[in-house]
Amino acid sequence: xxxxxxxxxxxxxxxxxxxxxxxxxxxxxxxxxxxxxxxxxxxxxxxxxxxxxxxxxxxxxxxxxxxxxxxxxxxxxxxxxxxxxxxxxxxxxxxxxxxxxxxxxxxxxxxxxxxxxxxxxxxxxxxxxxxxxxxxxxxxxxxxxxxxxxxxxxxxxxxxxxxxxxxxxxxxxxxxxxxxxxxxxxxxxxxxxxxxxxxxxxxxxxxxxxxxxxxxxxxxxxxxxxxxxxxxxxxxxxxxxxxxxxxxxxxxxxxxxxxxxxxxxxxxxxxxxxxxxxxxxxxxxxxxxxxxxxxxxxxxxxxxxxxx
Ligand SMILES: [Zn+2]
Numbered sequence: 001x002x003x004x005x006x007x008x009x010x011x012x013x014x015x016x017x018x019x020x021x022x023x024x025x026x027x028x029x030x031x032x033x034x035x036x037x038x039x040x041x042x043x044x045x046x047x048x049x050x051x052x053x054x055x056x057x058x059x060x061x062x063x064x065x066x067x068x069x070x071x072x073x074x075x076x077x078x079x080x081x082x083x084x085x086x087x088x089x090x091x092x093x094x095x096x097x098x099x100x101x102x103x104x105x106x107x108x109x110x111x112x113x114x115x116x117x118x119x120x121x122x123x124x125x126x127x128x129x130x131x132x133x134x135x136x137x138x139x140x141x142x143x144x145x146x147x148x149x150x151x152x153x154x155x156x157x158x159x160x161x162x163x164x165x166x167x168x169x170x171x172x173x174x175x176x177x178x179x180x181x182x183x184x185x186x187x188x189x190x191x192x193x194x195x196x197x198x199x200x201x202x203x204x205x206x207x208x209x210x211x212x213x214x215x216x217x218x219x220x221x222x223x224x225x226x227x228x229x230x231x232x233x234x235x236x237x238x239x240x241x242x243x244x245x246x247x248x249x250x251x252x253x254x255x256x257x258x259x260x261x262x263x264x265x266x267x268x269x270x271x272x273x274x275x276x277x278x279x280x281x282x283x284x285x286x287x288x289x290x291x292x293x294x295x296x297x298x299x300x301x302x303x304x305x306x307x308x
Contacts (some may be wrong), residue, residue, distance in 0.1 A: 032266070036183070037232055038233070039234075055210070056217075063095055065269050066261055070257060072258055072277040085103075089148055091297065095297070120297060121152065136184075138173045140161050170219055177224055185280070188210065233265075236260070238258070240279070277303065
């Protein structure tokens with residue numbers, strides 16, 4: 001009788017175990033999206049208000065299947081070096097000190113510098129996070145080399161436009177993605193700022209350039225597929241400032257508002273970010289996506305709302 005009870009107890013215990021193993025996982029155990037690469041594409045002078053009219057099928061598909069805003073706001077003044085610095089450094093002009101369109105060094109003393117002598121950049125944060133992982137930067141305008149932490153980036157390449165075209169930068173960037181499969185890499189195009197200054201923001205030449213840039217974005221997305229990393233890659237499309245007539249630098253919405261698009265694993269689909277998005281939110285958001293810690297000095301906010 002005693003042993004029969006024991007058997008009964010064992011059987012009921014195993015039934016209980018099967019039952020509990022079949023329970024769905026509680027909400028808190030939902031897995032984080034598996035993102036191992038961030039590929040960022042920057043377009044100098046891409047104005048938020050001109051995107052709707054643009055023939056940019058790849059970018060618009062990323063918006064339809066990702067999270068986006070056309071009103072991410074410039075630091076002041078709304079010029080290039082100031083805003084690329086803000087994007088990379090997670091702080092505004094008053095802290096990083098780059099004040100002119102083409103500043104190569106801070107125009108006044110930065111509020112705080114890191115171990116490499118400049119305000120910590122996204123590359124500083126990623127180097128601190130995992131020094132073994134590759135990061136890289138590709139750009140057509142040489143000033144970018146002065147705005148990133150060249151000691152913390154694995155490799156950077158200044159590849160200027162040739163005869164008004166960007167095929168060289170695109171080809172080098174594609175080779176990097178295919179060969180190196182970097183943790184974080186970025187390609188920053190000089191256009192459509194070039195066409196904006198020469199022909200005007202929204203001119204036929206400016207709009208035609210947007211379509212060419214879109215074809216480069218499509219080639220880059222294809223490259224991640226060939227490299228076998230597409231499913232684990234988050235794409236970011238970003239600009240520094242917009243423009244109006246043949247210039248920018250002031251405080252109109254046309255000059256200050258630029259697009260910011262996120263597309264990849266775990267990102268909400270067709271989600272327009274309604275809350276305020278500042279240029280200096282970019283670095284903290286990239287750090288958050290890759291699990292790196294934001295340097296103490298950063299003032300931007302990670303846009304965590306882009307994820308499901
Ligand atoms: Zn410009």
